[in-house]
Amino acid sequence: MGFTPLSNMRVLDFSWNVAGPTATKVLAALGANVVKVEWPTRADPGRALSFSPFQEGVFDSSGFFAMLNVGKRSLTADPTTPVGHELIDKLLAWCDVIVESYSPRVMGGWGWGFDKMLELNPNIIYMSVSGFGHTGPESAHVSYGPTAQAASGVTAASGEPVLPPAGWGYSFLDVMTGYQAALSVVAARTRQLRGAPGQRLDVSQVEVGGAMLGPMLMDCLLNGTVTADAAFPPGNRARWPRSPIDGYRYEIGAPYNLYPTNDPGHDGYCAISVLSEPEWAALKRAMDHPEWAEQDKFATADGRLFHQNDLDRYVSEWTRGFGKYELMDLLRANDVRAGALQTGRDRLEIDPSLREREVFQQFEHEVLGTHRFDSIPVLVDGDPLRLNPVWPVLGKHTEAVLAGDLGLSAEEIDELRAGGSTWPSDVTRPTYSKDTL
Amino acid sequence: MSASTPQSDRSAVGPDAAPLEGIRVIELDAGYVNYTGKILADFGATVIKVEPPGGVAQRRSAPFHHALDGSDYSIPFTYYNAGKKSVVLDLSDPVQLATLEGLITEADVLLDGLGLGATQALGLSSERLGELAPGLIHLIVTPFGQTGPWRHHLSSDVVALTVGGVTGQSGYDSVNGRPSQAISPTGGQSQHFAGVLAAIATIAALQENRTEGVRTLDFAQHDAIAVSTESYISMWEFGRAQGFRHTGQHASADFTPPVWQFRCQDGAYLCALTLYLNDRRFAALIDLFDANGFEHRLSDERYVTMKQRQEVMNEIVDVIAAFALLHPAQYIFDEAQKRQLPWSKVRRPEDVATDEHLRARGFYSSIELFPGEEVLFPGVPWQGLPSVLLAHAKGTTRTRPPQVGEDTESVLAAGAPRWDR
Numbered sequence: 001m002g003f004t005p006l007s008n009m010r011v012l013d014f015s016w017n018v019a020g021p022t023a024t025k026v027l028a029a030l031g032a033n034v035v036k037v038e039w040p041t042r043a044d045p046g047r048a049l050s051f052s053p054f055q056e057g058v059f060d061s062s063g064f065f066a067m068l069n070v071g072k073r074s075l076t077a078d079p080t081t082p083v084g085h086e087l088i089d090k091l092l093a094w095c096d097v098i099v100e101s102y103s104p105r106v107m108g109g110w111g112w113g114f115d116k117m118l119e120l121n122p123n124i125i126y127m128s129v130s131g132f133g134h135t136g137p138e139s140a141h142v143s144y145g146p147t148a149q150a151a152s153g154v155t156a157a158s159g160e161p162v163l164p165p166a167g168w169g170y171s172f173l174d175v176m177t178g179y180q181a182a183l184s185v186v187a188a189r190t191r192q193l194r195g196a197p198g199q200r201l202d203v204s205q206v207e208v209g210g211a212m213l214g215p216m217l218m219d220c221l222l223n224g225t226v227t228a229d230a231a232f233p234p235g236n237r238a239r240w241p242r243s244p245i246d247g248y249r250y251e252i253g254a255p256y257n258l259y260p261t262n263d264p265g266h267d268g269y270c271a272i273s274v275l276s277e278p279e280w281a282a283l284k285r286a287m288d289h290p291e292w293a294e295q296d297k298f299a300t301a302d303g304r305l306f307h308q309n310d311l312d313r314y315v316s317e318w319t320r321g322f323g324k325y326e327l328m329d330l331l332r333a334n335d336v337r338a339g340a341l342q343t344g345r346d347r348l349e350i351d352p353s354l355r356e357r358e359v360f361q362q363f364e365h366e367v368l369g370t371h372r373f374d375s376i377p378v379l380v381d382g383d384p385l386r387l388n389p390v391w392p393v394l395g396k397h398t399e400a401v402l403a404g405d406l407g408l409s410a411e412e413i414d415e416l417r418a419g420g421s422t423w424p425s426d427v428t429r430p431t432y433s434k435d436t437l
Numbered sequence: 438m439s440a441s442t443p444q445s446d447r448s449a450v451g452p453d454a455a456p457l458e459g460i461r462v463i464e465l466d467a468g469y470v471n472y473t474g475k476i477l478a479d480f481g482a483t484v485i486k487v488e489p490p491g492g493v494a495q496r497r498s499a500p501f502h503h504a505l506d507g508s509d510y511s512i513p514f515t516y517y518n519a520g521k522k523s524v525v526l527d528l529s530d531p532v533q534l535a536t537l538e539g540l541i542t543e544a545d546v547l548l549d550g551l552g553l554g555a556t557q558a559l560g561l562s563s564e565r566l567g568e569l570a571p572g573l574i575h576l577i578v579t580p581f582g583q584t585g586p587w588r589h590h591l592s593s594d595v596v597a598l599t600v601g602g603v604t605g606q607s608g609y610d611s612v613n614g615r616p617s618q619a620i621s622p623t624g625g626q627s628q629h630f631a632g633v634l635a636a637i638a639t640i641a642a643l644q645e646n647r648t649e650g651v652r653t654l655d656f657a658q659h660d661a662i663a664v665s666t667e668s669y670i671s672m673w674e675f676g677r678a679q680g681f682r683h684t685g686q687h688a689s690a691d692f693t694p695p696v697w698q699f700r701c702q703d704g705a706y707l708c709a710l711t712l713y714l715n716d717r718r719f720a721a722l723i724d725l726f727d728a729n730g731f732e733h734r735l736s737d738e739r740y741v742t743m744k745q746r747q748e749v750m751n752e753i754v755d756v757i758a759a760f761a762l763l764h765p766a767q768y769i770f771d772e773a774q775k776r777q778l779p780w781s782k783v784r785r786p787e788d789v790a791t792d793e794h795l796r797a798r799g800f801y802s803s804i805e806l807f808p809g810e811e812v813l814f815p816g817v818p819w820q821g822l823p824s825v826l827l828a829h830a831k832g833t834t835r836t837r838p839p840q841v842g843e844d845t846e847s848v849l850a851a852g853a854p855r856w857d858r
Contacts, residue, residue, distance in 0.1 A: 003652075005641040018667065026634075030641045049668070063675030064668045131779075133820065138794040142779045146686065146697070150708035150781040153789040155685060158607060158622035164698065165706055165783050166620040169606030169680065169688035170667040177818075179633045179665075184819035186640045187456035187480045191822075193644065196452040200821050207800050207818040210789055213624045214516040217815045219500045220790035221801075222512065228785050233623050236595050236604070246500040248623045249594040250513045256595060258604065258619055266616045266681065267605055273593035328600075337593045339600030341619060344673040344680070347602055347663050353587040359660045360670065374670050377660035378638055379584065381653050 003380040004031025009189060010405070012037060012095040013072060016044050018145065018171060019205065020101030020129045021068040022178020027097075027185065028071030029376040029387055035095075035401055036069065036392040037088065039078045040427045043394060044069075058430055059394040060367045066391055067373050070363075074392030075401045076423055079110045083421040088112075090406055092120045096192060097185055101129040104139055118198045125188045125199045129181050133204030143205065145171025152209025157216065157248070161231040161240055173205045180208050216248045236271065241308045251275055254304040255283065257312050258341065259319040261327055269341040270324045272315070272331060277301070279336060286334035287318050325350070348372060358384035365391055395429065398422045455481025455823045460643065462546040463487060463537075464521065468495065469550030469578040469658070471517040472632030473639065477546070478520040479817050480640070484548075485848060486521045487537060489528070492841035502806070510806070513625070518838040519804065519814065524849070525842030528559055536849065541569045546639055549577040553588055563651050572647040574654065576639050578631050582657030592658065597627035601662025606669060606680055606688040617682045630661035685783070695750040698783065699758050705766035706783035709757055711750060713779065715743055721776035722757075728772070731760050804836035 009032040013024045021044070028034045038044055046065045060066075075091075078084035092098060098117065100107055107113070107128075117124050128134055131143025132151070149155045149168055159166035181203045188199045210217060219225045227233075231240035234247035238256040253275040261268045274280050280301075284293045292298075292314045297307045304311055319327055324340040331338035340346070347354055354360060357379065360372040378385050399422070402408040408416075416422050423429055450459040460482040464474040478484040486493070495514045502510040524540070526533040538561075541547060547566065549556050556577075566573050577583060580592035598604045598621040611617035635656045642652050664670070672678050672690070680688030685698030685706065699707045714722070719740070726733050733756050740746050746753060761769060766782040773780040784792070795801065798820065801813040814836075 003642075005645045026637060030638070064671040067668075067671045132794065133798055135820075136794045136798040138774070141774045142777050143781065144710060144713065144779050146708050146710060147779045147781045150706075150783040151789075153784050153786045154622065154624065155708065155783050156706075156785045157624055158620055160609075160618070160620070163609065163684075164700065165685050166608050166618075166622075167685045167698070167783075168603070168622055169608065169682055169686075170669065171687070172603075172622075172626075172665075172667075175665045175667055176629070176633070179630075179637065180818050183476065183633055183637045183640070184822060186637050186644075187819070188822060190456045190640065190644065191452065191454070194450060194452050194454075202820040203818060204798070204820070207795065207798070207816075207820070210795060210800060210815055211818040212626060212629055213786055213789070214815045215500070215513040216624055216786045217790045218502075218512045218516055220787040221813045221815075222502045223500070225500075226785075226787050228787065233620075236619075236621050238594075248500075248625065250495070250498050250625045251593060252499065256593070258595070258599065258621070260616070266611065267619075267679075268616065269599070269604075269619055271593075271596045271599035271604070271621070273596050275593065332590050335591070337591045337596050339592065339596035341599050341605045342602055342663075343605050344602065344666070344669040348670065348673055351600075351663070353581050353585040353657075353659060354663055356585040357582055357657065357660055359663055360674075368675070372670075372674050374664040376634065377657065377664055378634065379582065379653075379655035382584075382655070 002031075003385055006186070006189070007031035007033070009033065009097065010095045011035070012091050012098045014098065014100035014102070014107070015129060016101050017046050018068060018174035019177040020099055020181070021046060022175055023127070023129065023181035023185065024072060024099055025068055025070060026179065026182035026376055029385060033405075034072040035091070035397070035405070036072045036074050037077060037091070038074065038394065039076055039084070040394060040424055047394070060391070060430070063368060063371065066365055066368055066371075069392050070373055071388040071390055072392045073390060073397035073401060074394050075398045076395040077398075078421065078424070081421065083416065083419060085111065087416070087421065089120055092117055092124065094406055095121070095124070096189070097125040097127065099127045099129070099181070099185070103142065104128070104130060104134045114198070114200050121198070123192055123196070123198055125185060125192055125201065127181055127185050127201040127203065129177060129203050129205075131205045133207065134202045145174040145205070148173045148177075148205035148209060152206040153213050153216070154209045156227070157213060157233055159233045160235045161233065173209050176212060177203060177205045177208045180211075215250070219246070237308065238273075239305065241306055252305070253279070253301060254308045255311055255315050257315075259312075259316050261319055261322050261324040263324045267341050267343050267346075268324050270319060270327045270331075271339045271341070272319075273337040274304075275337070280304070282335045283331070286331050286336055290314070290318070361387055363387070363389035366393065395423055453823070457482035457640070457643075460546065461485070461544045462548060463540055463544045464548040464550075465556065466493060466548065466550035467552055467555075469552070469580075469628065470548040470576065470632070470635070471495065471550065472628050473576065473578065473635045474521060474548050475517045475519070476633065476636040477548075477639070480822070482546075484521040485540060485844070486518065486523050486839070487540070488523055488525050488841060490525055492523075492525070496841065515806065515838050516815070519836055521839060522844035522848060523839035523842055524845045534559060538569055540848070541566065541573070544570055544573060545643060546574045546576060549575060553579050553583065563653055567649070567651045571649045574639055574642045574652045576635055576654045576656070578635055578656045578658065580657065581659050583655040585657075587659070592627070594625055594627045595621045597658050597662060598622070601627070601659050602666045602669065603662060606666060606682060608682040609684045610682070611692070619682060627658055627662065630665045631656045631658045634661050695754050696758070699761040701761045701766040701769060702763055703765040707761055707766045707769055707780065708783055709761070709769075709773070709778075709780045711754055711757070714746060714750075714753070718778055719743075719746065721778050725772055725776055725778070726756075726760060729760075729764070731763070806837050
């Protein structure tokens, strides 16, 4: 028996791009019945995102889209026509949760403010995902993940002290906001199951960023810390030597950094952390007790923190003699905390832990073929939680949802189809293979 | 005996209550389930942190709050433990271990962050937990999971982010072809990925309402980070491509993509997304320049279509860079957003701590950290739910983190089954 605790939860998903679809992917992985609503002339822009082996105008050829939307079904309806509007009214009455990630005015502009949703469905959970939130002086601001990262402080909290902000090399706040949105939906669901009246959830990416920097913001609020006046951020260190402020990793020690190896290219690094005296002794053992390590200035944790520049130079000379995995294995064998810098390829093709725990799961996608997909990684009673290998091929499930979930008759569905209400008459409906559609 | 089953606790909870009102959670932590426990407490669960004598190590973790004479208060401990209760037990003592078992008999959730094998070593196998508390959710978070070839290894913030994939994407452009610097972001992020996924799975598992056995949820920090890097797994899986790191922006398969982070007149930085410069936004950009009397050549017909612009994007980037050097970052942020350009100042943490928008939305709530001392506390990112923190702000319950063992007597006296049962 699988782990499908949300199997009775019906989710109507109007969300786009990355953050909202991440939330509904998590819900789907836990068993929720997620129906993604789009109209082909305004389909999720995520369908056109990178690494699409097919030509433009094909809706289901993006591998990244397939990663983000696994486990959901697709329904096509046009919110701007009376018939489509009425259909979506019925879906709003049917669902337990509606998720959207448009700009704040869009749903209301179509006539679905929260008040209208409550009329249709008094116990509904309405989750909106946006950059700055739907209230407050900056609620009209527009953003993508990197905008929210800059606005929330997470970009500035990454980098070397004297260089420009390094930030995050991807939309961390799209991913993390998706998780936080799923979390608040699951929490609201516990209240809905007890009969709570409709709930309006408003998740903002900037606030998610703020929550991810919690203690850092508290340090500013309580102690008046100004990070701009200090050696911050601390690069890859736990704390910069002689810095008056913390490095906000909430652990301390040295060596603590990324070290070069003899692997060529840009990714030949290995992270090492020494957090205690036994770990320092373990590192010295792994290095075969070099003479430099016995200097007095390295004898205490404070000394090693103070003299990190010297220490890191010595350690780097040693680490350059190994490949990154060779170094990681040697250090781990000596009980030193170490991790090779892993790229996407490394995680997929080399990492034995991710493989054994089935973190990337292989399925056949009807358009893309057989591929590995990011799972929601948890072992439940010892078994990896498996994704449900269903994808929202555009419009594929419209009739199944109308009949099976809304209970429409075959005649009603025929009429909708004939009237162009389930697919626009001026858009060619793609056929990907003989088995599709 | 006043002990009640978890199910009867839950059925007594009304529709207006916080999401996890009536849920009892035992937290055993050496640093892995702290954040999950915070989330459950924020949603209204009673979270009992069982600490060793002297308290958990995080109580001594910098930075500290120095407001009161000579008394240090760990800020990370405060942030991750506000609203929890603290019971001190020495689990090497069989009598006190039996007290822990007594607490578990009343619990709905056991948060297990003691490290690989530690609870089993205490005799708390799945079978034993199932006897103690039928229907219990046993949530375990470790660096690399309960299974797999890396399960015995320790990690750290920089190690977890590096081996998990975040660091390899983040950092600086290569200079003169040298290997580019990789950077692991700060804030203790390595614990947040598994922490939040674990909270989702735990709350979902509570909705199963199981009354027998134990649900074991085995999360690895490494696994959670590895699936949380946006498109970088699909980039290799579908495109056999790898990303190069770029200063202040996304890694990309392009070694020299158009820049989107700019230094401004005041030395602060601006995130100005050139990545999504469609016709409407390009017109807004021209308007921004014109309104500020900034001369440029972007009205030329070479820049009319998006396709044209993409081919000469570096020319546009140069113009934005020159404009940025003439104005403070906050000014450009405000003026750009007025024109619906998705740009932002790269704000420092101290800017975010004083941000009017976040304050207007109630992101910061006031808590009583010490008797009579109200402080602002970064709130929860889920607006709209009655959370314990918000309830606390109304003075109904304790908001601050517990002193070591502050609740030992009251929790054990409140009818918790004892070791002699």
